[in-house]
Amino acid sequence: MEMDALITYLQTTGASFAIDLVAALAIFVIGRWVTSVVHRLSIKAMERAKVEPLLVKFLGNILRTLLLIVVVLAAISQLGIQTTSLIAVLGAAGLAVGLALQGSLANFAAGVLVIIFRPYKIGDYVEAGGVAGTIDDVQIFTTELKTGDNRKIIVPNGQMMSGAITNYSSHDTRRVDLVASVGYDADIDVVRRVLEEVVAKDSRVLASPAPNIRMSAMLDSSVDWIVRPWVKASDYWDVYWEMTEEIKRRFDAEGISIPFPQRDVHVYHHDEQKGEQSGL
Incomplete structure (x- = not known):
């Protein structure tokens, strides 16, 4: 009789556990699907509200993580496991893991700071x-x-x-900083005129702030000029490269020399007095 009772108990318990297991799996599968749907809907809602894209993705990731935790806890609860005790155990384990993973927590805190201050x-x-x-x-x-x-x-x-x-993208405009080096024999007025014409010719250069063209330094082998026009941030590199090329073309056309490092060497010849000195 005891064996029959044990078999009956196992059959009843096994059937009940199987039902709970199937229900837990259903909760997990359906919960994941609901999580995905809620995640997509929340993303779309924030996008329609014109929330900052950075904030949309960050909050979306946090929401999805929290919903998955709720789904897992619901599935475990269906199996008859006391979630209250489990949460306490997980809390203690989380504290230990948190102490071991201080770097990860610091990264999370830094992510929150990115959202708050938006650098x-x-x-x-x-x-x-x-x-x-x-x-x-x-x-x-x-x-x-x-x-x-x-x-x-x-x-x-x-x-x-x-x-x-x-x-580099926080402002709509940027200043292009170019340096044009010429030889000491180049006429100052001609160089200034050429540089001003190159800048004025480019339609992407903004009228305000006004471009700045000045002689900046007299070095060992060259005279340096700064060319600093303002442009839209999206045009920065195109203007930088194309204006550098155009300056070289105009210097060649105007006969303005572009210097290269050089050094003057002066050789002095001394006449040697030849002859025998007496007593030596």
């Missing part, structure tokens, strides 16, 4: 954390950048916020 946003070209590139995505712990040669760089948020951040 950069998606699409900005920045130098930070020892790397340079266009901000492609900001995760909970890391920031993804894309370099000019299409490489992806993943940098911890803590590293991004640990030093100076140079954001």
Whole structure:
């Protein structure tokens, strides 16, 4: 009789556990689907509200993580496991893990600071954390950048916020800094006229602030001129390269020499007195 009772108990318990297991799996699968739907809808809602793209992705990642935690806890609860005790155990374990993973927590905190202070946003070209590139995505712990040669760089948020951040895209305009070197034999008025004409010819140069063209230094082998027009940030590199080329073309056409390092060597010849000196 005891064996029959044990078999009956196992059959009843096994059937109940199987039902709970199937229900837990259903909760997990459906919960993941609901999480994905809620995540997509929240992203679309924030985009329609014209929320900053950086904030949209960051909040979306946090929301998805929290929803997945709720789904997992619901599935575990369906199996009959006391989630209250489990949460307490996970809290204690989380404290220990948190102490061991202080760097990760620092990266999370840095990610929050990025959202609050917004030193950069998606699409900005920045130098930070020892790397340079266009901000492609900001995760909970890391920031993804894309370099000019299409490489992806993943940098911890803590590293991004640990030093100076140079954001080349924060303003609509930038100043192009060029240096044009000419020889000492070049006429000052001609050089100034050529440089002014090159700048005035480029339609991408802004009228305000006005371009600055000045003689800046007299070096050992050259006279340096600064050429500093203002342009839209998106036109910076095109203007930099094309204006440098145009200056060289105009200097060649005007016969203005471009110096190269050189040194004058003076050789002095001394006449040697030849003859025998008496007594030597």
